[in-house]
Amino acid sequence: MDTRKEKFPYGIPGHNLSEIEREIPIEEPPVWPINDKLKIIGKRVNRIDAVDKVTGKAKYTSDMKLPGMLYAKMLRSKVPHAAIKSIDISEAKSLAGVHAIYLIENTQKEGEEKNNGKFPMVKYVGQPLGGVAADSLEIAKDAISLIKVNYEEKPFVIDLEAAMEMDAPIVFDVPITRQADGGDVGEVHDGSKGQGNVRGPSTSSFFGGPRGDLEQGFNEADIIVEKTYRTQVQTHMPLETHGVVVDWRPDMMMVYASTQNTNAVRNEMASIFGLPKSKVRVVCDFMGGGFGAKHSAGSFGPMAANLSKKTGRPVWLMMDRQEEHIAEGNRPNSIQYLKIGAKKNGTLTAIQQRSHGTAGVGLGAGVGRIAQVLYPCPNFATEQYDVLTNAGPGAAWRAPGNVQGAFGLEQAIDEMAEKLNMDPLKYRDLIDKSEVRKIERQRGAKLFNWSRRQPAGSGKGLVKKGLGVGQSTWPRFVTLDSSVEVKIHNDGGVEIRSSVQDIGTGTKTILAQVVAEELGLQVNDITVNIGDTFFPVGPGSGGSVVTGSITPPTRNAAFEAKTALLKLVAKKWETDSSELFIENGQVGSKKDANLKMPFKEATKLMRTSQISKIASRSDDYGGFQQPWGLAYGDLGSVQFAEVSVNTDTGFVKVDKIVAAHSCGRPLNIGQLESQINGGVIQGISYALYENRIMDTGTGHMMNANVDQYKVPYSMEIPEIETLIVEEYSALSSTDAYGIGEPANIATAAAVANAVYNAIGVRLHEIPITPSSILKALNKVS
Amino acid sequence: MEDKKQGADSNSKKGISRRSFIRGAGLSTAGSVLLTTNAFAFGSEEKLTAGKEFGPGATTIQMKINGMVESLSVEPRTTLAAALRDHLELTGTKVVCDRGSCSACTVYLDGKPVNSCMMSVFDVGDKEITTIEGIAKNGELHPVQEAFIEHDASQCGYCTPGMVMSCVHLVENNTNPTLDDVKNATRGNLCRCGTHPHVFKATLAAANKTN
Numbered sequence: 001m002d003t004r005k006e007k008f009p010y011g012i013p014g015h016n017l018s019e020i021e022r023e024i025p026i027e028e029p030p031v032w033p034i035n036d037k038l039k040i041i042g043k044r045v046n047r048i049d050a051v052d053k054v055t056g057k058a059k060y061t062s063d064m065k066l067p068g069m070l071y072a073k074m075l076r077s078k079v080p081h082a083a084i085k086s087i088d089i090s091e092a093k094s095l096a097g098v099h100a101i102y103l104i105e106n107t108q109k110e111g112e113e114k115n116n117g118k119f120p121m122v123k124y125v126g127q128p129l130g131g132v133a134a135d136s137l138e139i140a141k142d143a144i145s146l147i148k149v150n151y152e153e154k155p156f157v158i159d160l161e162a163a164m165e166m167d168a169p170i171v172f173d174v175p176i177t178r179q180a181d182g183g184d185v186g187e188v189h190d191g192s193k194g195q196g197n198v199r200g201p202s203t204s205s206f207f208g209g210p211r212g213d214l215e216q217g218f219n220e221a222d223i224i225v226e227k228t229y230r231t232q233v234q235t236h237m238p239l240e241t242h243g244v245v246v247d248w249r250p251d252m253m254m255v256y257a258s259t260q261n262t263n264a265v266r267n268e269m270a271s272i273f274g275l276p277k278s279k280v281r282v283v284c285d286f287m288g289g290g291f292g293a294k295h296s297a298g299s300f301g302p303m304a305a306n307l308s309k310k311t312g313r314p315v316w317l318m319m320d321r322q323e324e325h326i327a328e329g330n331r332p333n334s335i336q337y338l339k340i341g342a343k344k345n346g347t348l349t350a351i352q353q354r355s356h357g358t359a360g361v362g363l364g365a366g367v368g369r370i371a372q373v374l375y376p377c378p379n380f381a382t383e384q385y386d387v388l389t390n391a392g393p394g395a396a397w398r399a400p401g402n403v404q405g406a407f408g409l410e411q412a413i414d415e416m417a418e419k420l421n422m423d424p425l426k427y428r429d430l431i432d433k434s435e436v437r438k439i440e441r442q443r444g445a446k447l448f449n450w451s452r453r454q455p456a457g458s459g460k461g462l463v464k465k466g467l468g469v470g471q472s473t474w475p476r477f478v479t480l481d482s483s484v485e486v487k488i489h490n491d492g493g494v495e496i497r498s499s500v501q502d503i504g505t506g507t508k509t510i511l512a513q514v515v516a517e518e519l520g521l522q523v524n525d526i527t528v529n530i531g532d533t534f535f536p537v538g539p540g541s542g543g544s545v546v547t548g549s550i551t552p553p554t555r556n557a558a559f560e561a562k563t564a565l566l567k568l569v570a571k572k573w574e575t576d577s578s579e580l581f582i583e584n585g586q587v588g589s590k591k592d593a594n595l596k597m598p599f600k601e602a603t604k605l606m607r608t609s610q611i612s613k614i615a616s617r618s619d620d621y622g623g624f625q626q627p628w629g630l631a632y633g634d635l636g637s638v639q640f641a642e643v644s645v646n647t648d649t650g651f652v653k654v655d656k657i658v659a660a661h662s663c664g665r666p667l668n669i670g671q672l673e674s675q676i677n678g679g680v681i682q683g684i685s686y687a688l689y690e691n692r693i694m695d696t697g698t699g700h701m702m703n704a705n706v707d708q709y710k711v712p713y714s715m716e717i718p719e720i721e722t723l724i725v726e727e728y729s730a731l732s733s734t735d736a737y738g739i740g741e742p743a744n745i746a747t748a749a750a751v752a753n754a755v756y757n758a759i760g761v762r763l764h765e766i767p768i769t770p771s772s773i774l775k776a777l778n779k780v781s
Numbered sequence: 782m783e784d785k786k787q788g789a790d791s792n793s794k795k796g797i798s799r800r801s802f803i804r805g806a807g808l809s810t811a812g813s814v815l816l817t818t819n820a821f822a823f824g825s826e827e828k829l830t831a832g833k834e835f836g837p838g839a840t841t842i843q844m845k846i847n848g849m850v851e852s853l854s855v856e857p858r859t860t861l862a863a864a865l866r867d868h869l870e871l872t873g874t875k876v877v878c879d880r881g882s883c884s885a886c887t888v889y890l891d892g893k894p895v896n897s898c899m900m901s902v903f904d905v906g907d908k909e910i911t912t913i914e915g916i917a918k919n920g921e922l923h924p925v926q927e928a929f930i931e932h933d934a935s936q937c938g939y940c941t942p943g944m945v946m947s948c949v950h951l952v953e954n955n956t957n958p959t960l961d962d963v964k965n966a967t968r969g970n971l972c973r974c975g976t977h978p979h980v981f982k983a984t985l986a987a988a989n990k991t992n
Contacts, residue, residue: 050930053938054922054945056873056913063872136867138858239877239885239939239973288875288939289973321878504937504974670933674979678936681975706878706971714964717977 002026008621008730009034015439020730022621029518029559029733035665035726040517041734042726044670048509048528049286049502058286061258062318064245070099072307072317073140074300075130075147076327077122080390080699081156081169084119084129084149092132092146097139100310101147102303103130122151123171123361124390125699126326128299133307133315156390158696160333160358163197163389171197171361171388191363191386198356201383205369206475206626210381217350217379221341225415228337229408230765231748233358233692234685235330236397237709240288242328243318244297246304253305255282257297258318260290261540262499266533268297273305277533284501284531291682292396293329294503295540325704329395330692332357332365336408346420346430348377357404358387359394368401370745371409373634374473375431390699396542398682399474399741403748407687407766410470410749415762418456424753425450425469436727437471437636440660443723448640448658457760462648465655466758468641470749474544474742476631476664476731478624482549482617483536486515486557488565489610492600494519494526500538500550501531505740506671507546513667514551514734518558520582521599536614544635544738547667549617552732557615559733564613568605569597620731633729635742637661639680641750642718645758647777650770652755654684654716657747660723664737669724676722676743683747684718685711691767844905846871847915855902862886862897865912873913873942883971885939887946888912894950913942916949925949928987929980936974944970948984958988 003023008031010020017034035042052058089101106120119129129149134140155169162168175192176199191199203209218224240258244265247254253275259265259282266282269275287294304317319328334357341350357365366384384401397403417427425441432438445451453467484498496515502508512526519525529535539549562582569587570577579590587602589595620631642656657680666672689710693702703709728735748766756762761776774780839854846869853868862879865871865888874897877885881899888897889911916923925948928934935941944967951958951966958966963984967977 044933046930047933047935049938050933050935051922051926053935053941054926054929055917056871056942058938059872060939062875063866065867065870065872138856237973239875239883239937239971287937289937291973321880504935506936670979674933674936674974674976677978678975681977682973705880705882707880707882711971711973712975712977713969713971714967714977714981717964717981720978 006031009728010730012436012439012725012727016435017728022730024621025618027556027560028618029555032734034728038517040513040523042666042669045509045513045523045668047506047671048512048523052286060240060286060288061243061245061256061284062240062288064256064316066245066247066314069245069314069316070133070135070307070311071137071140072131072133072304072315073137073144074128074303074317074323075132075144076323077125077127077129077149079122079151079153080125080158081154082122082151083117083154084122085152086150087119087129088148088150092143095139095143095146097135098132098143099135099313100133100307101130101143102306102310104128104299124392125701126323126392128303128327131303131307131317133311156699157197158389158391158694158699160335160356160387160389162696163358163387164356166196168197171390176363176388194385197388198385199363199388200385202366203381203383205372206630207369207373212350212379214350214352214379214381218339218341220343220349222344223342223416223419224339225412225419226339227412227415227764228335229411230336231334231404231407232767233330233333234397234690235325235692235709236291236293236328236395237324237706237711238289238291238293241319241321241324242294242298242300244301244304245314245316246301246308247314248305248308251279253280255280255301257282257284257301258287258294259284260287260294260501260503260542262501262531262533263537264295264540265297265301269301269305272297272302280533282533287501287503290503290541291398292400292542295396295542298328321706322704325692325709326701327392329397330360330392331397331400331403332359332394334365334367334404336367336404338371338408338412340412340416342416342420346422346427348375348431350379351377353382355383356385356387358389358391360389360391362393364394364400366401367405367408368399370402370405370472374409374471375413376433391694398679398744402472402474402741403686403745406470406472406745407748407752410746411752411762411764414468414753414756428469428471432471434473434634434636436662436725437638439725440636440638440662440723443725444638444640444658444660447721447723448642450640453757456757459758463644463646464758466643466645466754466756468750468753468755468757470639470641470746470753472637472742472745474635474745476548476633476635476737477543477545478617478620478629478631479539479545479549480617480629481537482539482553483614484538484550484554484557485536485612485614486554486561487610487612488561488603490603490606492603494521496526496528496530496554497535498530498538498550499533499535500546501541503541505541505546505675506668507541507550509671510547510551510667511554514554515558518555519562519599521585525585544741547663547736547738548631548732551667551734551736553615553617555733556618557613560613560615561611564611565602569602572605622731631731635663635737637742637746639746639750641747641754643751643754643758645755645773647759650773652688652768652773654688654718654751656719656721657750658721658723659743660725661739661742662725662727663739663742664727664729665735666724666726667734667736672724672739673722675739677720679740679743680720680747681712681717682744684716684751687748687751687766688768842903844902844910845907846910847912857903859902860898861888861900861902861905861910864902865897871912871914875939875942877939877971883943884947884969885943885971887943889946889950894946913946916945923949924987924990925952925984928983928990932979932983932986934976934979934983936976940970940972940976944972944980948980948987952984952988952991956988956992958985960985
């Protein structure tokens with residue numbers, strides 16, 4: 001491979017910015033300087049699809065209406081555990097306006113229980129059993145209510161701790177392998193080990209397995225913190241529910257999907273129906289929120305396809321609000337035991353973690369890697385158990401596992417600081433080796449005015465103020481299978497194409513920024529056509545991988561297209577293309593300032609109607625920690641919380657959050673602030689409000705709606721200040737990373753630490769509610 | 782099929798039933814605030830006309846929407862939100878909770894914000910409906926819409942139409958809103974992406990500009 005050497009900016013501006021020399025492939029574009037020397041990157045650039053959003057013109061999957069389209073509704077189980085004896089569809093079938101009914105029949109898959117019946121075993125309330133397609137949604141609903149399912153009910157278990165009992169009803173008799181949809185990457189969840197409903201443990205991640213010797217570590221410790229922390233089940237509740245519109249034509253299966261991963265849905269549908277990938281097209285233009293749960297075709301995708309096949313018409317199948325809560329994913333709960341040892345000087349000697357959680361009928365209820373990697377500690381071990389229950393399967397939820405894990409670990413670290421009689425922020429200075437978090441602590445503490453913090457519970461009066469801090473880390477993942485096409489048309493138009501989707505994070509806009517910066521144009525000169533599997537395969541929008549995966553090839557493809565265009569201009573000017581550049585929409589020459597040609601005129605020099613270049617994600621310049629795309633370095637975050645606790649009513653109000661974050665080279669400041677605000681607000685919601693309430697007697701979710709599943713509305717929104725720390729690592733042609741997961745990890749721990757600082761009693765369980773505060777204060781029993 | 786006519790005063794005497802499905806549900810405290818959700822803005826003085834029964838099949842009605850008269854054929858169980866989305870393809874109005882808890886379906890009825898998912902299409906009568914599609918006039922964005930763009934006040938964008946409706950109503954009716962006024966105006970608008978801080982900023986900026 002031909003390479004060249006270049007010097008890259010390296011480090012944190014205002015702190016330790018220096019240069020590093022990297023050997024990079026010869027075809028990669030020249031190094032970008034830091035952001036304040038760039039025109040479009042790192043600036044506040046308006047979202048390119050914002051006009052569509054504020055005028056109601058944006059068409060989401062749920063808004064689709066195709067000629068001849070039918071509306072479908074799923075038939076779902078009303079009991080948590082049963083064999084199905086029969087399903088009577090005779091009445092539904094004869095209802096006027098019903099076009100097709102499809103029942104899911106038993107197909108014995110590897111690892112599933114033996115079942116000689118016609119229909120699969122029911123394992124949770126809300127399990128899909130079939131579907132109806134009709135002229136209207138109302139008729140489809142009527143038809144569903146006319147279908148009679150005859151169940152042979154079996155004992156079931158809903159509650160996590162009840163399911164762990166040896167005599168609990170068994171959810172699956174056999175080893176299971178089904179990872180929750182989009183479940184955590186990094187932990188190996190093995191459903192084949194374990195006893196009863198308790199499966200596992202998983203003891204390692206891609207950062208390795210246990211290290212050192214726990215017993216020796218605890219022997220060396222002067223101080224031990226040993227506590228159990230608990231977190232609840234939260235459901236995603238995206239405003240647009242899961243769903244698809246499938247139009248299965250003879251030559252092509254068209255799928256409009258509300259998805260975080262057009263490519264995965266395409267592959268899944270192709271595989272299920274035995275079609276070549278080229279015969280399935282998945283499109284997602286606007287998408288109304290996913291937060292991790294929308295990575296697959298689910299059961300609704302195949303259902304809509306089967307109904308479309310039966311009727312020969314397009315079929316609309318979107319979940320309703322209740323279905324969304326009970327069957328389309330959740331963040332599993334956790335019971336986490338943590339034991340931490342430290343010497344008198346604060347040095348950590350051992351961390352032991354043991355967790356149990358339930359992702360319902362799925363696996364993936366771990367607590368992540370936070371305890372493993374946030375602080376260097378020579379002796380570490382974790383055991384993370386999945387507990388099966390008769391409830392809807394979990395799904396990835398913004399930093400899966402790690403949000404639960406951070407809630408435990410970052411409180412335990414606070415408890416250790418208190419035992420050491422140290423300020424919690426200073427204690428983190430001592431044990432945290434991350435340079436970026438050091439700067440985040442410094443800058444964040446100043447902005448937050450941390451020095452006003454008083455000893456725990458020392459406030460006077462009814463309403464007590466408290467300040468707290470929480471930290472997090474998220475790995476820099478890259479999806480190497482990330483490709484993009486950049487086209488320059490001969491009328492000056494520039495187009496970006498990839499299957500990567502914009503789920504509201506602003507992907508369309510950052511791609512336009514990258515290409516505009518590279519081509520010396522404006523953002524609105526660039527057209528972004530993404531979210532379509534007819535275009536080169538891009539990454540799924542999960543794990544904060546998109547920016548780091550797709551912006552480098554986007555820049556590289558633009559650079560290659562530019563190089564091709566400049567060669568044409570060089571030929572005309574009888575000069576060398578390496579002397580030419582594009583700036584402010586004009587081609588110019590470094591040697592002759594008189595030579596100028598508008599970009600649009602230059603594109604007329606083409607022989608063909610476009611220059612088209614496709615680039616894929618190349619390896620990181622400095623190589624990878626793991627060859628599959630785990631980059632070096634982390635995305636570190638520090639969040640500060642200020643709360644008021646009314647000690648009479650138990651009411652907790654978050655007054656202020658300062659969120660200090662790093663994501664490599666920031667690309668769009670406004671969009672980054674939006675995502676950080678969102679992560680913080682979801683974290684507050686997790687800490688104080690939302691909670692899936694199950695009726696253990698029937699297996700039904702009691703608050704499967706919007707009004708009783710409490711999340712923050714405007715009145716609960718605190719002042720949020722974001723602080724973005726630029727950090728250059730010289731790893732790719734953009735050196736940029738995402739912020740989706742990092743923004744959400746530390747908040748609940750910061751809020752819980754602030755509540756402790758306010759009232760002087762620590763709550764080890766979320767959500768922290770008025771009732772739990774009053775109990776902690778011994779005001780109610 | 783639905784047909785469009787210019788002008789907006791042709792259907793005032795159609796004898797359309799005014800049975801209020803909200804009132805029927807016993808929510809007689811019109812205009813009050815339910816928990817943190819949006820106020821139901823049904824006028825309490827609204828007279829109930831004893832209407833004739835419709836259904837169970839479809840009936841053709843006319844409605845004034847965004848300055849146009851629209852004809853549509855709907856079943857009696859059709860909500861205003863469903864009529865807008867499924868019959869008139871005005872899909873900017875979103876249905877999220879389908880029970881008056883999230884304000885994603887906010888439209889104006891004679892200038893007052895209502896949850897269109899909680900209203901029978903037969904209760905609209907001759908009232909003027911404004912949807913998100915009718916906020917920009919002659920291709921010119923409302924200052925609130927412009928400010929939403931400038932301050933990045935949408936992420937996934939699914940709550941955005943409802944947010945814009947709530948904020949435009951505030952700015953049009955309060956020349957000098959405070960942060961608390963904006964919070965109050967959007968207190969029923971669910972946003973799961975957590976875009977509220979930018980919605981607040983945008984609305985205050987728009988109000989400043991209009992003054």
